Amino acid sequence: MSGLRVINPGARATVQDSGRRGYRRHGLSAGGALDIHSFSWANKLLDNPANCACVEILLGGFEAEAETDMVIAVAGAATSIRVNGNTADGWQTVQLHKGDTIAVDPTRSGRITYLATPGGFDTTTWFGSRSVVVREQIEGIEAIQKGDILSPVHATARYQPRQVPERFRGHYSDRLTLRLVPAAQYSLFHQEDLLRLTTNTYRVSNQSDRMGFRLDGPALERxxxxxxSEGIAVGSVQIPGDGKPIVLLNDCQTIGGYPKPGTLGALDAGELAQRLPGQELEFCFANLADVQNERVVFHRFFSETRWNSDGADLVWI
Structure with missing residues (x-):
């Protein structure tokens, strides 16, 4: 089946849906889109079901040729999209004709761009998901390579120009405050360290990838x-021996033995995943119910809104 023929995958490009469920007990990471906000908008632009697989592009540099007429949508890091050399912004739908080339330029802010197609990309499903976790080295679940053909589930779709309203777009150069829901070992931490964690500034280190982000900043002293070792949730904040936080993300290990003062909700983890080395952030503690309610509203928005006829905004159904 025809689709997008990859000319250059950039630094790394992988297929990601919303991740695996029910396989962590077998040692498999959840995987899935790191930034569910941008991922959800890429699918929403095409009226895709929420779990449709997108291409997750790290730091831009992706280039492909359309082997058939098709529609795509792009959302995520601040970058430019070029079709046959003509520049357009992200966070919108794009019409491609057979022979067109599309390039995602290096990001200006943020790490991750999502490229969606109607119905998602028709790649191999393993263990209930199309998501690729490169470090697990499972045959048939690999990063995108030059020459790969990325085929859409739906071969054709009616093009409708749509743009994500500015108020919903991510702005990844903004200073970030991460909300921590107290974890099982919260009570084991000394109050001075909890205060140190939530009153100081941390920075994203160079040791940051889909497994997790190591942060530079004041170490917890006690x-x-x-x-x-116990099971680990995505978003867990571990404190290793050097006292500096590690935030675990989608490709993290399934068990670990470092104490955890708290866990990030998925929306906060997605915001962190878009930050580049050197960017600053802070922590605060949050109420579990507030974080859960925000996630409920988030999913209701994407399932219970529809596009206006001009494709410029949405209304609740």
Whole structure:
């Protein structure tokens, strides 16, 4: 089946849906789109179901040729999209004709861009998901390579120009405050360290990828010693022996023995995933119910709104 023929995958491009469910007990990472906000908008632009697989492009540099007429949508990091050399912004639908080339330029702010197509990309499903976790080295679940053909589930779709309203777009150069829901070991941390964690500024280090982000900043001085290894949730903030936080993301290991003062909700984890080395952030503690309610509203918005006829805004159904 025809689709997009990859000319250059850039730094790294992988297919990601919303991730695997029910396989962490077998040692498989959840995987899935790091930034569910941008991922959800890429699919919403095409009226795709929420779980449709997109191409997750790291730092731009992606280039492909359309082998058939098709519609795509792009959302995420601040970058330019070029079709046959003509520049357009992201966060919108794009019409491609057979023979057109599309390029995603290097990002100006943010790390990740999502490229969607009607119905998602028709790649191999393993363990209930199309998501690629490169480090697990599972045959048939690999990063996108030059020459790969990325085929849409729906071969054709009616093009409708749509743009994500500015108020909904991500702005990844903004200063970030991450909300921590207290975790199982919260009570084991000394109050002075909890205060240190939430009153100081941290920076994203160079050691940051889909597994997690190491942060530079003031070390916690009296963190509890290691615990018996236990299951880890995506978004967990671990405090290793050096006292500096590690935020675990979608491709993280399934168990670990470092104590955790708190866990980020998925929306906050997605905001963090878009930040580049050197960017600053802060922590604060949050109420579990507030974080859960925000996630409920987030999903209701995408399932219970529809596009206006001009494709410039949405209304609740």
């Amino acid at each position: 963190a509890p010693e290691g615990i018996i």
